[in-house]
Amino acid sequence: MLNKRALNYTLQEFINEARHEFYEYTKLNPILLITIGGILVFLIIFYFIARCKYPKGRNTVIFVIALMILDFCLDVAFVVNNVWDVPFLFLPSLLTILVPAGFNVFSAFVVMIQQTFSKNNGELFKKWLHRHTTMAGAFTILSMLHIEILKLLTSNLLHLDLFNAPFNNTARKLLFTVGLINVFIEDIPQFVILILYFKGVGINFTFIPLFTLFINFISLLSTAINRIYELISFPSDKSERQHHN
Structure with a gap:
C-alpha cells in the first residue's frame, strides 16, 4: 500500500504528465482549441438567443445535450484508440456503449x-406527433447517445412547437427512471473503467483518455444533480390533471 508521501508523489507525477500531455496535444493540434472555443461560443450565443426568444423555456438543456454528445463521442474515441493499452478493459468498455445505447433507444x-x-393526453400527443413525425423519429434514434436528448422535445426551446411535446407525468417518470438506470449501466461503469485504465498505464497516457476522464466526471456530476432536481420537482398527478383540464 502506498504511504502518504508516495501517494502525493504519484499524484504529482500524474498532474505533471497531464499538463505536459495537454500542452503537447494542443500545440500539435491547434485546430482542436479553435474548434472547442468556436463550439462553446456558438452554444453561449445560441443560449442567449433562445433565452431572449422565450425565457420560460428550459434553455440550459442546450449545454446538457452538448455535454452528453461530447461524452459519447469521447467514449467511442477511447474504445477505438486507447482501450487496447489495457486489453481486459476492451469488452467492458464496448458494453458500456452498446448496452446503454440499445436500452435508451428502446426506452425512447x-x-x-x-x-x-395515453388516456390523459393521447389525442393531444397524436396531433403533435403527426405534425413532427420525422423529427420525432430522429430524436428517438438520437436518444441512443443519451436519453436526455429525448427530453429536448419538452424543453420549449425557442418556443417552437417541435420542442413542446405534450409529455404527461408518466412519460416524465419513465424518462427519469431511464436516466437513473443510465447512471448505473453507463456513467459509473465508464468512470470506473477509466480509473482502471489510468491505473494500468500509469503516467504513460495520452490526451484522449485524459480528456475523456474529465468530461466523464463532469457528465456524471451533472447527471447526478439533474436526477436530484428532477426528483424533487415532479408535478403531482393532481396538478397535471388540472393543467390538462
Missing part, C-alpha cells in the same frame, strides 16, 4: 408509444 420508443395511447 416505449415512451413515444405510451404517450400515443
Whole structure:
C-alpha cells in the first residue's frame, strides 16, 4: 500500500504528465482549441438567443445535450484508440456503449408509444406527433447517445412547437427512471473503467483518455444533480390533471 508521501508523489507525477500531455496535444493540434472555443461560443450565443426568444423555456438543456454528445463521442474515441493499452478493459468498455445505447433507444420508443395511447393526453400527443413525425423519429434514434436528448422535445426551446411535446407525468417518470438506470449501466461503469485504465498505464497516457476522464466526471456530476432536481420537482398527478383540464 502506498504511504502518504508516495501517494502525493504519484499524484504529482500524474498532474505533471497531464499538463505536459495537454500542452503537447494542443500545440500539435491547434485546430482542436479553435474548434472547442468556436463550439462553446456558438452554444453561449445560441443560449442567449433562445433565452431572449422565450425565457420560460428550459434553455440550459442546450449545454446538457452538448455535454452528453461530447461524452459519447469521447467514449467511442477511447474504445477505438486507447482501450487496447489495457486489453481486459476492451469488452467492458464496448458494453458500456452498446448496452446503454440499445436500452435508451428502446426506452425512447416505449415512451413515444405510451404517450400515443395515453388516456390523459393521447389525442393531444397524436396531433403533435403527426405534425413532427420525422423529427420525432430522429430524436428517438438520437436518444441512443443519451436519453436526455429525448427530453429536448419538452424543453420549449425557442418556443417552437417541435420542442413542446405534450409529455404527461408518466412519460416524465419513465424518462427519469431511464436516466437513473443510465447512471448505473453507463456513467459509473465508464468512470470506473477509466480509473482502471489510468491505473494500468500509469503516467504513460495520452490526451484522449485524459480528456475523456474529465468530461466523464463532469457528465456524471451533472447527471447526478439533474436526477436530484428532477426528483424533487415532479408535478403531482393532481396538478397535471388540472393543467390538462
